[in-house]
Amino acid sequence: MNIVPTIGMETHVELKTNSKMFCRCNVAETEKPNENLCPTCIGLPGSLPVPNKKAIEYITLLALSTNCAITNDGMFHRKNYFYPDLPKNYQISQFDLPVGTDGSLEIVVDGEFGTVEIERVHMEEDTGKSTHIGSGRIDSATSTHLDFNRAGIPLVEVVTKPLIKSSKEAVAYIEELRQLVIDLNISEGKLEKGNLRFDANISVAYENADELGTKVEIKNMNSLKSLEKAIEYEISRQTKMLKNEEIIIQETRHWDEKKEVTSSMRSKEGSADYRYFSDPDIPNMILDEDFVADIKKDMPLLPSDKRNTFIESGLSIEDANSLGKSATWIGELYNSVSNITKDSKVSFNWITGELQGQLRKLEKATPPNWLNPENLSEIISLVKSDKISFTSGKEILSKLIDEKINPEEYAVANKLIQENDTEEISKMVKEVLDENEEVIERISNGEQKLIGFLVGQVIKLSNGKVNPSVAKELLLKEIEQ
């Protein structure tokens, strides 16, 4: 009997507004701790929260782009618990009336389309940052230091339904969500900066079971790689336990990056009682039809829109997906170049393979501004039409990155134009064969690799101009005779 995993993802997206969610303190990163504070974000007596309009526009945009139903008459709730990085010892969040519900996100896994169902999208505020001083481990710290610069930054929490079936799917989902928030221009989406933080809820059960297994929450995965590894590890841990009929405890586990295992965190007695109640400092959040229509009107192109356009241009789902997740300039360049060359696959390969590869070696993030769709297409066409070899094409590209040149002129000037004329090449082939009778003997006796030598001789004779595949073809023809 098969044991199947079930995964649900909870992701926090940091919105890139100018000010915090409930006060007008700056959200920009600073070197100094506790630099951007006011009575509200450090919970001084008498302070009050006033919600950020832009943040609400951004979350509505996210909810709409994931096909969620929008809650027209929602509210903020207080989530009550005590922790020193939480200035009021309650977090203003949303409980049963979140901004968006029942949405979905199209993803690509292994070159195929898939869908992740989204349970809810809600608004909340971030906490401050705590640093444990001491040996570095929480349980042997001697004190905790607190910086509240981050306290109050707007966060959107996106929760999927527990319907994800594999670590690959989970990773593809996070990649898609990240691209979405970047394309919507509501978040920087940088994992390493904590713009996107995620926890995974994992359970396993026998294939025919009526219910899902006990779910375990995994925290502290800081990259897509660790997400994948952590899910795999946890699935395997739970599967083993299920097979041995051991009881899986509902708990929160911590992913240990070094040891590559999940481990139990200090267990709390029972589940937390957050005593949610609607925040009396904030009246109902009415998002009426006009407001929602305005947001919809200004919706930018989504990753799925771009992906579909790329697919329609001739790319595979896999290629279209990875193109959509590259930097914007790459997709834009592809669009223009493939329009000119009329060959999507070749354009894709040249841009994502050769161009990006060369830029990476030079540690450049973007090509120079004189490199445009026209001159790049020129190089591609020269190679495609066999006027120059692929190697020559790479050389011209390298030059173009370095300085402003005209590819065709450069090819001519540097004698890179290939000889393709069959008659001309035949003459040279005959000449080479005449001078290499012993080699012909040896080839006839089975030393096939000496063909390469002969091709080389033809190339030499032509001063590198001959099209090697044509030469080879003609040589073989002649030899057979």
Added chain:
Amino acid sequence: MDHYKLPISDINKLFKDKKLKPSELYTEVFERTASTESIIHGHLSLFQEENIKKATDADERFLKGDELGVLDGIPVAIKDNINITGYATTCSSQMLSNYISPYDATVISKLKEEGVIFTGKTNLDEFAMGSSTENSAFGPTKNPWDPSRVPGGSSGGSAAVVSAGSAIASLGSDTGGSIRQPASFCGVVGFKPTYGTVSRYGLVAFASSLDQIGPITNNVSDAKILYNSIRGHDRFDATSLKDVNVKQPKLEKAKIGIIKELMEDGISEDAKSEVHKVSKLLESQGHEIIEVSLPLTKMSISIYYLIAPAECSANLSRFDGVRYGNRVNGNTSYEMMEATRAEGFGPEVKKRILLGTYALSAGYYDAFYGQALKARSMMKKEFTETFEQVDYLISPTTPSDPFKFGEKSDNQLEMYMSDLCTIPANLVGMPAISIPTGLSSSGLPLSVQIMSPSNTDNTLLDFAQNLESEVSFDALPQIQGDGE
């Protein structure tokens, strides 16, 4: 002549006519403070030093004809749960005994612009929880009419200092009656505005959907002046109203409803007869008196004592010794928070926090807090429907005249019942004013309360002012040691 019981507009005229200087008035008021504070203990802190300069600055302005407005140079006391930059805001709690506020409440910014001179901060029941000021961590305030009796609460200090003449007016806060009840006990005027018309930014929150800042004054015209200078939309308060236009009640030939349920058991005969006396006066003024029934008012105490503690249990969570407050150390931060709160909070505050936490906890929400919210909505409906038949509502402000210290401290429910008449206005959000109308058989002040629909505050104040002139209450407390 004594000026400290004159209406603000009269004082302002004397300033403008150069018959009195702000510094002279301030000296008078400060001398009242000096002679009565040891008995009354209304102020927790006095801003004497800087006020001398503030008063002479006001002198200059009036001399040059540059005065700021009618409140320029007027000494006003501020309840110690309202933040003023650079001064302590203790909320009468050990938790905040060392807390110096780094920002101004919006109402304070507004009054600063008017040239108001803050006498100092006044005593209250700890974190505004109480009806007698006996719950202050720094000792109770005494009623100027009889120091063996409570001044009421939670704004006991604010009411007492106005009554004693240690301030021309004061600001208090009202969550379940905390402006009106002490005003009644001290024989002065107390006004709770429509919820949302005065910003709560800078008022230490007790129950967010019920709290309002309001004036305590010697007469209604002063209350009107002070209210209009502190009200207005505030971008720092999401519950702050923008100006709303509603139908105003009539000032002449008005229909006034006596609330039946607030004239029954639990209300003293003295209090009832005040209402009857006032009703007759109103009739003589050409108004019509009818009896109205608002059955849900009988549930007021239950509804209030579920909603207020629930909200306050979360509002007071921030007091944990992490970022401010009197920290008591512990091995872990949780232990530190637990110990800090154990030592910093008094018993009434702890009780309400626990009551609120319980009401909100898993399994109890629906039966308690959820139910209270529903009842509140229904109560609001009842009042809205009633206001379709009457312009104003009248009731006693308090069930009785001021009680003695210790009389109710052992009986929590009886203490909570002090708020019976005042709570409905907070639950419904409507404005309510208490004006002194007579003396009880013990010679202590009695008041009546008048309420009107939400957003009719200035009309209510005008109506109350008309009544006040008809009532002509001019008794003053005789404070022990008073030179008179």
Added chain:
Amino acid sequence: MTEKINIKNVAKLAALKLTSEEEQKLEKDLSMIIDHFAALSEMELPDEKITIHPLGMSLNLAEDEAFKFFTHDEALSNAPEAIDGQFVVPPALD
């Protein structure tokens, strides 16, 4: 009507350390108050939409403009303990 209030649990949720005398007194006091609520709990009330605010007010949202409120020193002015510009507390366990 009331089941016994688990005062220890409630105190834990509220981060309040109580002495055993306080526990006893509070349990008694709170039970009395909660019994008083019985009449309200048993009322049949329609399940209509609840307004939290007495006036059912509409939401004021703020424009997303940042401005500086406190200086670093003002923000820390009441800190019981601070090192290198950070608030310091005893170790916070998860």
